[in-house]
Amino acid sequence: MPEGHTVHRLARTFGEVFGGATVEVSSPQGRFAAGAALLDGLVLHSAEAVGKQMFLGFGPAGHVPTAEGLADDLRWLRVHLGLYGSWTFAADASTQVAHAIGAPRKRVGERETVLAAAVPELVVAPATDPEDHEPHQHDPDEDSPWDPPDPRGAVRVRILSEHAVADLTGPTACEVVSPDAALAVQRRLGPDPLRGDADPERFVAAVRRSRSAVGLLLMNQDVVAGVGNIYRAEVLFRAEQSPTTPGRDVPAEVLRAMWDDLVVLMADGAATGAIVTTRPEDRGDGARPADETAPGRRRVRQNTDAEPGAVPRDESFYVYQRDGQPCRVCRTEVARAAMAGRNLFWCPTCQRDDRR
DNA sequence: TTGGAATGGACAA
DNA sequence: TGTCCCTTCCAAT
Numbered sequence: 001m002p003e004g005h006t007v008h009r010l011a012r013t014f015g016e017v018f019g020g021a022t023v024e025v026s027s028p029q030g031r032f033a034a035g036a037a038l039l040d041g042l043v044l045h046s047a048e049a050v051g052k053q054m055f056l057g058f059g060p061a062g063h064v065p066t067a068e069g070l071a072d073d074l075r076w077l078r079v080h081l082g083l084y085g086s087w088t089f090a091a092d093a094s095t096q097v098a099h100a101i102g103a104p105r106k107r108v109g110e111r112e113t114v115l116a117a118a119v120p121e122l123v124v125a126p127a128t129d130p131e132d133h134e135p136h137q138h139d140p141d142e143d144s145p146w147d148p149p150d151p152r153g154a155v156r157v158r159i160l161s162e163h164a165v166a167d168l169t170g171p172t173a174c175e176v177v178s179p180d181a182a183l184a185v186q187r188r189l190g191p192d193p194l195r196g197d198a199d200p201e202r203f204v205a206a207v208r209r210s211r212s213a214v215g216l217l218l219m220n221q222d223v224v225a226g227v228g229n230i231y232r233a234e235v236l237f238r239a240e241q242s243p244t245t246p247g248r249d250v251p252a253e254v255l256r257a258m259w260d261d262l263v264v265l266m267a268d269g270a271a272t273g274a275i276v277t278t279r280p281e282d283r284g285d286g287a288r289p290a291d292e293t294a295p296g297r298r299r300v301r302q303n304t305d306a307e308p309g310a311v312p313r314d315e316s317f318y319v320y321q322r323d324g325q326p327c328r329v330c331r332t333e334v335a336r337a338a339m340a341g342r343n344l345f346w347c348p349t350c351q352r353d354d355r356r
Numbered sequence: 357t358t359g360g361a362a363t364g365g366a367c368a369a
Numbered sequence: 370t371g372t373c374c375c376t377t378c379c380a381a382t
Contacts, residue, residue, distance in 0.1 A: 003363050052364075083364045084376045154376065170376040172364060221365085228363045275363080320363085341371080342364085 002081040002102050004226020005269030007049045008194045010087060010101050012270075014047035014056060014166070017089070017097050021161040022061060028151040028158055028167075035176045036157060038075065044159075045074055049194070050186045051225025053173075054079045069197075070186060072179040077157075082172025091164035092146035101273070102170075189225040193262040194270060200259040207247040207255055214250050215243025215339055215346075224259075226266065230320045233345045234277035235261055237318040242353035243339065243346050276316045282328040283315040319345040 002010075025039040039058050045065050046057030057065065057074035065071035079085070086102025148165040151158055157168040168174065177185075190206060191198035206223040207214060217223045218232040227235070236243050239258045241250060269275045318328055323336030323345055332349040 006363080080364080082375060083362060085364090086376085156375095172366090172375060219364090230363050232363095 002052065002085065003228035003231055003266075003269070003275070004049070004052055004192060004194055005266045005275065006101055006273075007052050007054050007081070007226070008266075008270045009273060011047040011049035011054050013089070013097060013101065014044065014054075017091065017095060017164045018044045018159060018161050018166070019047065020044070021163075023058075024158075024160040026158045026160070028155040032156050032174055035077070035174070038176045039077060042075070046071060049192075051189045051192050051221055052080060052228070053185060053189075054081075055182055070179060070182045072183075074179065076177050076179065076182040078173060078175055078177050078182060078185065079157075079168065079171050080173035082170070085171040086169055088152070088167045088169070089164065090149050095163045097164060189221055190223045192225040193259065193266050194226060200256060203259055204252050204255045207250060208252060210247040212247055213244045213339070214241060214247050215344055217247045219340070219342065224262070227262065229342055229344075230275050230277075230317065231262065231265060233320045234275075234318055235265065237347060237351060238277065240350055242351045243344055245353055272310075274311070274316065276311045278311070278315060278318060278328065282318070283311065319347055321345065 020043065022041065022043050023039075024041070025036045027033045027036045042058040043061045043063065044056060045059050045063060046055075048055045048057070048070060055070060056077040056079070057071060058077065059065065059074045063073075066073050070076065081087075081102050084102075086100055088100040088102075089097040090099075091097045146163060148160060151167050153169050155167045155169055156171060156174055159166045159168075191200060191202045203224045207217050210217055210223075212220075215232065215236060218227050218235070219229070233243075235258050238261055239254060241254065241258070265275070265277055319334050321343075322334045325334055326332065327334055327347040327350060330347065330349045332347055334345055335348050336343055336345050338344070
């Protein structure tokens with residue numbers, strides 16, 4: 001899934017590519033026809049990410065929103081990608097935009113590729129699926145309007161400007177909401193590590209007053225917004241915390257450190273488009289020497305070259321989907337178990353529950 | 357061709 | 370806790 005970092009990246013992309021532009025909004029699939037009609041012909045004034053939800057603010061041309069954030073004089077499109085939602089972009093030669101952002105697809109390792117119609121050699125991954133990209137031939141000398149590609153699959157919403165198009169498939173939520181409703185959603189959510197206005201103490205307090213397992217609380221969007229199954233597993237490993245420890249038994253200073261870690265990890269994910277939580281010295285096949293396994297390892301920026309795919313996926317995580325493989329730090333087999341219907345991964349040694 | 361699984365969540369009991 | 374929904378992709382038939 002698109003965890004919070006993906007949604008922030010999307011909001012940024014929408015602001016850059018469609019901000020200030022008059023757009024045609026339609027629903028090729030038909031299920032969102034009524035909502036699309038409410039937005040068609042308006043200007044995209046704002047794109048906000050709150051946890052895993054994205055809000056696109058529309059209004060008339062020339063309008064200046066009264067406030068930062070979810071301004072009360074815009075009409076908002078609320079989108080939650082859920083487990084498989086995805087946005088696919090295409091643009092003319094004047095606009096550079098990531099090809100697709102959203103649910104990961106196994107075979108297409110690099111979902112985010114530059115799709116510039118005038119530079120077809122930049123279009124990546126034809127080897128796996130030549131039908132997937134089909135760049136439109138476009139002669140830069142010719143002054144004809146750009147011709148957007150046909151929608152692929154069940155496209156719930158299409159947003160089309162003069163220079164770019166964005167297609168939404170498979171969202172869990174997609175609706176036009178009032179400013180009040182948008183703000184109500186934001187108020188219900190816990191603090192979002194990727195938002196500058198977030199209050200970490202709300203997170204600490206919410207965990208500390210609960211008897212639920214900390215591994216459950218991290219997935220609860222009312223406790224912390226934007227964390228999903230990967231960040232949950234990885235941040236617990238990096239904090240050397242057992243997922244089953246009741247929230248009230250996790251020391252506040254440990255929770256503050258976990259928050260700070262989430263801020264670093266998720267900002268890195270938002271910048272590069274890929275989740276990488278392994279420290280460079282823990283990558284590769286081998287374990288590192290035993291004397292380096294002490295707690296208190298320094299925190300470093302993860303994706304040092306800031307390039308999506310710079311770290312191969314099989315070296316990106318400590319425990320997520322590594323069950324049965326040796327822990328990168330202590331060589332214990334990584335464990336897996338279902339927790340509230342989702343797979344949980346952890347190292348039984350590094351994340352031992354010391355209370356018993 | 358079919359059927360799990362996938363980085364999610366709403367709702368019922 | 371379980372069930373359902375949204376869509377895509379790939380491994381297993």
